[in-house]
Amino acid sequence: xxAVVAALARRSIRQTFRRPQFIAPILLMPTLFLAVNTxxxxxxxxxxxxxxxxxxxDFELAGAMMQAAMLAGVSGGIALAIxxxxxxTDRLLAAPIARPAIVLGRLGAxxxxxxxxxxxxxxxxxxxxxxxxxxxAGVLLIAVLVPLAALAFGSVGTALxxxxxxxxxxxxxxxxxxxxxxxxxxFFPRELLSEPAASVxxxxxxxxxxxxxxxxxxxxxxxxxxxxxxxxxxxxxxxxSVLSSFALRHRLRSA
Amino acid sequence: MAAIEVDNLQRRFGDEVYxxxxxxxxxxxxxxxxxxxxxxxxxxxxxxxxxTLLRPTAGTARVAGYDVVHDASDVxxxxxxxxxxxxxxxxxxxxELMRLSAVLHGIRGKESRDRADDLLARVGLTGAADRRxxxxxxxxxxxxxxxxxxVHEPRVLFLDEPTTGLDPVSRASIWxxxxxxxxxxTTVFLTTQYLEEADQLADRVGIIAGGRMAAEGTPASLKAxxxxxxxxxxxxxxxxxxxxxxLGRHGELLPTRAGTVMITLPGGASEVAGIVRALDDAGLxxxxxxxVQPTLDDVFVVKTGRSLEGDGAGExxxxxxx
Amino acid sequence: MTQxxxxxxxxxxxxxxxxxxxxxxxxxxxxxxxxFLLGLTAAFGKLTEVRGFGGPDDYISFLAPxxxxxxxxxxxxxxxxxxxxxxxxxxxxxxxxxxxPRVVLLGGVVLSAALRVLMPVAFLLTMGFVFGLNFPGFDxxxxxxxxxxxxxxxxxxxxxxxxxxFRTQAAGPLIQSVMFMFILFTASYAPLDLLAPWxxxxxxxxxxxxxxxxxxxxxxxxxxxxxxxxxxxxxTGMTLFFGALALRGIQxxxx
Numbered sequence: 025x026x027a028v029v030a031a032l033a034r035r036s037i038r039q040t041f042r043r044p045q046f047i048a049p050i051l052l053m054p055t056l057f058l059a060v061n062t063x064x065x066x067x068x069x070x071x072x073x074x075x076x077x078x079x080x081x082d083f084e085l086a087g088a089m090m091q092a093a094m095l096a097g098v099s100g101g102i103a104l105a106i107x108x109x110x111x112x113t114d115r116l117l118a119a120p121i122a123r124p125a126i127v128l129g130r131l132g133a134x135x136x137x138x139x140x141x142x143x144x145x146x147x148x149x150x151x152x153x154x155x156x157x158x159x160x161a162g163v164l165l166i167a168v169l170v171p172l173a174a175l176a177f178g179s180v181g182t183a184l185x186x187x188x189x190x191x192x193x194x195x196x197x198x199x200x201x202x203x204x205x206x207x208x209x210x211f212f213p214r215e216l217l218s219e220p221a222a223s224v225x226x227x228x229x230x231x232x233x234x235x236x237x238x239x240x241x242x243x244x245x246x247x248x249x250x251x252x253x254x255x256x257x258x259x260x261x262x263x264x265s266v267l268s269s270f271a272l273r274h275r276l277r278s279a
Numbered sequence: 280m281a282a283i284e285v286d287n288l289q290r291r292f293g294d295e296v297y298x299x300x301x302x303x304x305x306x307x308x309x310x311x312x313x314x315x316x317x318x319x320x321x322x323x324x325x326x327x328x329x330x331t332l333l334r335p336t337a338g339t340a341r342v343a344g345y346d347v348v349h350d351a352s353d354v355x356x357x358x359x360x361x362x363x364x365x366x367x368x369x370x371x372x373x374x375e376l377m378r379l380s381a382v383l384h385g386i387r388g389k390e391s392r393d394r395a396d397d398l399l400a401r402v403g404l405t406g407a408a409d410r411r412x413x414x415x416x417x418x419x420x421x422x423x424x425x426x427x428x429x430v431h432e433p434r435v436l437f438l439d440e441p442t443t444g445l446d447p448v449s450r451a452s453i454w455x456x457x458x459x460x461x462x463x464x465t466t467v468f469l470t471t472q473y474l475e476e477a478d479q480l481a482d483r484v485g486i487i488a489g490g491r492m493a494a495e496g497t498p499a500s501l502k503a504x505x506x507x508x509x510x511x512x513x514x515x516x517x518x519x520x521x522x523x524x525x526l527g528r529h530g531e532l533l534p535t536r537a538g539t540v541m542i543t544l545p546g547g548a549s550e551v552a553g554i555v556r557a558l559d560d561a562g563l564x565x566x567x568x569x570x571v572q573p574t575l576d577d578v579f580v581v582k583t584g585r586s587l588e589g590d591g592a593g594e595x596x597x598x599x600x601x
Numbered sequence: 602m603t604q605x606x607x608x609x610x611x612x613x614x615x616x617x618x619x620x621x622x623x624x625x626x627x628x629x630x631x632x633x634x635x636x637f638l639l640g641l642t643a644a645f646g647k648l649t650e651v652r653g654f655g656g657p658d659d660y661i662s663f664l665a666p667x668x669x670x671x672x673x674x675x676x677x678x679x680x681x682x683x684x685x686x687x688x689x690x691x692x693x694x695x696x697x698x699x700x701x702p703r704v705v706l707l708g709g710v711v712l713s714a715a716l717r718v719l720m721p722v723a724f725l726l727t728m729g730f731v732f733g734l735n736f737p738g739f740d741x742x743x744x745x746x747x748x749x750x751x752x753x754x755x756x757x758x759x760x761x762x763x764x765x766x767f768r769t770q771a772a773g774p775l776i777q778s779v780m781f782m783f784i785l786f787t788a789s790y791a792p793l794d795l796l797a798p799w800x801x802x803x804x805x806x807x808x809x810x811x812x813x814x815x816x817x818x819x820x821x822x823x824x825x826x827x828x829x830x831x832x833x834x835x836x837t838g839m840t841l842f843f844g845a846l847a848l849r850g851i852q853x854x855x856x
Binding site for chain 3: 052
Binding site: 327330331332333334352355356358360362366367368370371375378379380382383384385387411427 | 603604607608611612615618619622623687690691692694695696697698699700701702854855856
């Protein structure tokens with residue numbers, strides 16, 4: 025199965041990087057948002073209760089990476105939905121390969137995208153003066169957490185694709201990405217959010233993940249934040265996996 | 280006045296791709312002209328230039344008396360176009376598309392409604408007129424496409440591969456419609472990769488290959504240019520050698536499969552009766568005989584060195600020489 | 602003249618089909634700006650407490666003009682992407698071979714955006730009022746009805762010029778990101794003085810900032826002619842500029 029997953033992952037990665045309309049929303053939009061958020065809300069660091077940061081960019085980087093990771097997950101779902109629409113998935117289902125390989129191959133591209141966006145935003149941050157306070161260990165931790173988060177979001181995108189079978193439906197989810205991100209501490213400290221966002225953010229796995237990624241940038245690595253981040257990733261991945269499994273079974277039954 | 284007059288028409292894409300390398304052609308008013316060639320020969324590029332969608336990089340073309348570059352609006356008023364790749368909006372109904380086409384050509388109000396109804400009836404889509412085009416079959420879409428091209432009663436109708444992908448029944452119905460239009464005076468310029476279509480419909484045929492004109496003429500004259508009919512005879516009983524001796528007096532012997540004799544038939548099918556009598560007199564009764572006419576594919580092979588039908592690549596033995 | 606109006610009307614009707622006849626197709630475009638309004642308010646609402654913010658206590662009223670222009674930006678971008686799809690799929694050839702002047706064809710395509718934008722605007726204002734958005738007064742509403750559809754035409758002209766240049770839906774991100782920058786690289790999140798220096802510099806030269814300030818007047822104070830006329834002039838100028846770009850694009854089609 026490893027060879028099959030690798031082959032399908034290679035295909036998915038090639039596909040992703042050959043279609044600018046797929047990469048651009050994942051990197052371009054969060055980058056523009058990062059620029060606007062940083063430029064527009066720069067004065068927020070003077071608010072009482074705002075964490076002690078070198079600059080608002082340091083605070084905001086995690087949010088940009090989370091937004092991009094989520095978009096990467098949805099884009100993976102769109103690509104899978106296109107495969108279903110054009111019949112490529114049927115071709116795989118008729119082949120003697122393990123069913124999970126079909127999904128895992130697609131998620132391989134999402135993980136690769138997660139690594140790319142991590143490198144992109146860290147590089148961008150460094151160019152514009154951000155610092156990772158936890159040093160190389162912090163960079164390493166971020167390089168693990170963000171791709172894992174992308175994978176977890178990818179499992180939700182996969183579930184949606186398997187259920188809907190149409191790219192246009194999966195694409196319609198894009199606004200919800202922003203809802204999840206806004207109702208978390210990805211862009212602003214939890215203590216300074218307005219209601220009802222503040223209450224929702226307390227339970228939103230996105231908050232845990234964003235704070236775990238932010239931790240090494242603005243402070244040091246703390247076990248609690250890291251564990252909470254991993255828990256958030258696990259929650260999303262669990263939801264995505266269960267839904268994917270149901271959706272795949274439903275698709276196979278109705279094929 | 281010529282319906283279409285083309286002089287050294289060229290189209291280059293970028294610095295290296297010459298899709299059309301200087302073609303000349305002439306289509307009289309009231310003709311059906313078939314533009315024949317394989318995929319990639321330059322047919323669609325030529326049609327796009329003649330219908331003002333693409334600007335020639337060199338040469339001139341006049342359609343209905345108007346220059347395609349300098350009098351493009353006049354050309355558009357005089358032509359109807361059904362392109363190979365022209366999409367139909369699946370969210371519109373057939374009637375809505377027909378009415379939109381009417382409006383685009385300056386026909387409005389009640390007149391556009393009446394014209395839409397007439398054309399929908401003409402192409403046999405009255406029953407489906409208020410259904411979304413997304414529910415139409417391939418044949419229905421082509422008929423609708425043809426109908427929209429006729430909404431303003433064009434003088435020259437361009438059809439780019441009008442029956443590609445259609446079943447035989449749908450194809451025949453499109454052919455009937457083309458003939459009817461031509462009977463009513465419309466000049467038809469159609470591109471096709473189907474020999475039978477060119478043979479059946481066209482008054483004259485132009486053959487394009489590799490962006491250049493390879494030949495032009497009536498189907499009969501083109502075929503006569505490259506070959507004469509052949510007669511293939513199977514003898515019911517008797518000596519093949521004896522049959523060859525008899526038949527050899529009426530035409531040139533040609534290689535053929537075992538058990539049959541093939542000769543050229545310079546005089547055409549009218550010689551057949553005499554040949555049969557000669558064989559009979561020689562005690563060689565005929566089991567079967569076939570008069571084989573040269574085909575447009577034979578023409579294509581002679582003019583371009585490759586066959587148009589089947590896979591097409593490589594050399595193919597041409598028809599018997601004239 | 603009546604022929605041109607008839608063609609424009611017919612093309613506008615066709616453009617509305619997708620919104621009316623495809624269930625759910627309009628939903629993402631309609632709700633996205635509202636998500637931004639409510640989400641950004643929830644995330645950055647406390648910015649009003651920064652010293653020197655001035656303006657209203659409710660951030661939602663400060664932000665509303667930005668998201669109203671986002672309605673226009675999204676709608677216009679969608680118009681461009683739809684045109685790119687029509688070009689890619691050959692539908693546009695059908696229009697080009699008709700004897701209708703190209704400027705009329707273009708008009709039919711872009712003017713539809715001015716109508717389509719009313720849906721997200723209505724939804725945004727309704728939801729905004731529910732969540733505490735100030736009513737901008739009759740003159741403020743009049744400004745919205747004039748400036749937002751006009752900006753939708755600007756965005757549609759931009760989208761059309763890109764569609765005509767690149768002839769592929771893959772150019773969608775380019776259309777969207779430029780509109781994004783025009784709208785958000787302004788005094789979108791905070792007054793000019795509180796922006797990061799680079800964003801303040803950009804916002805001061807960004808013409809769209811004038812449109813935002815004109816729209817904002819009704820929400821945060823009173824509409825005055827001094828604050829309105831720059832916005833009107835800007836929108837007129839941008840319409841002429843991007844309209845000329847799009848017209849040049851359609852007239853050069855086929856070269």
